[in-house]
Amino acid sequence: MCRAQGDAVAGRRGWRLPGTVLLLLAxxxxxxxxxxxFWALEEPAERHSAQQLLQDKWELLGNYTCLKGPALERFIQGIIKAYKSGHTLQGNTTSLGRWDLVGSFFFSISAITTIGYGNLSPNTVSAQVFCIFFALFGIPLNLILLNRIGQLMLSGAAAILTRTCALVTGFLLFLLLPPFLFSVIEGWTYAEGFYYSFVTLSTIGFGDYVIGMNPDLTYPSWYKILVSVWILFGMAWLALVISLCITLLENSSDLCQCGKKKSKELEQELMDCNKNSSPRPDDVENGSSKDTKPEGAN
Known part of the structure; x- marks a missing residue:
């Protein structure tokens, strides 16, 4: 029976994959x-949007026969390029302000925090070269500062609250409350504000929602500065949450390793059991001599 159990354990061990391979598969x-x-959710909307764009184009050309197709295409491309540079038409004027001091400060924050919304980027060669060196030294500095802020937040929270309460408080301050501010100033829904908050603090930074970019709104001068401070402390808090998740995953991996170690110990015990249960050559020889011994012998 011990031998059968040992064969079963050895068979299961043969089918195990290394932890790295399992992690890669997951x-x-x-x-x-x-x-x-994302394919199932976004592809139908993308197809509908593309069809609507073509329909609007042909309706415009049909209603205004003086417009020519190539000229309209060039005009549309010019509008897209101007919008990417931060310019929009407002009557007979254009909007400015993305590269003022406050806007440049917000861009600097998004650069060294690696959020990179993509809605604003340097256009001149000199600014692009400066951005490379600015990010090269700024990103490590930002990581060091976030680590220090996270440690201070964790130690300060440990003196007042438990770790769970600190995480819940951070969730309230950095994810649940900011969408109300964005709803008031940007006109977003709460769901859109919450989506922007998480995408920003996690440094995903798609760029589909960015604060302070609506040319029809007048923003307070303190708005982008406040959001920059929120980004800095919110990223430090979210880094703590991610670190906690990593710790939980590693602990679960340690439990699996502990289970494997116990399985190996059980396998070794079963192998020892097999060795002890099998007859030794000396025992076989002694048994044979006993069987062949004469009945009258002492």
């Missing part, structure tokens, strides 16, 4: 899950 599976979900 990672690829998670990416495939996300790819399938």
């Amino acid at each position: 990672y690829v599976g998670y990416l495939l899950l996300g790819s399938t979900a």
Whole structure:
């Protein structure tokens, strides 16, 4: 029976994959899950939007026969290029202000925090070269500062609150409350504000929602500065949350390793059991001599 159990354990061990391979498979599976979900949710809307754009174009050309197709295409491309540079038409004037001191400060924050919304980027060669060196030294500085702020937040919270209460408080301050501010100033829904908050603090930074970019609104001078401070402390808090999640995953991996170690110990015990249960050559020889011994012998 011991031998049968040992064979079963050895068979299960042969089918185990290394932990790194399992992690890689889980990672690829998670990416495939996300790819399938986004494909199913976004592709129909994208197709509808493209069809609507073509329909609007042909209706415009049909209503205004003086317009020519190539000229309209060049005009549209010029509008897109101007919008990417931060310019929009407002009657007979254009909007400015993305590269004023406050706007440049907000861009600097988004650069060294690696958020990179993509809605604003340097256009001159000198600014692009400066941005390279600015980010090269600014990103490590930002990581050091975030680590220090996170440690201070954690130690300060430990003196007042438990770690769980500190995480819940941070969730309230950095994710649940800011969407109300964005709803008031930007006119977003609460869901859009919450989406922007998480995308920003996690440094995903898609750029589909960015504060202070609506040319029809007048923003307070303190708005971008306040959001910059919120980004700095919010990223430090979210880094703590991610670190906690990593710790939980590593602990679960340690539990698996502990289970494997116990399984190996059980396998070794079963192998020892097999060795002890099998007859030794000396025992076999002694048994044979006993069987062949004459009945009258002492």
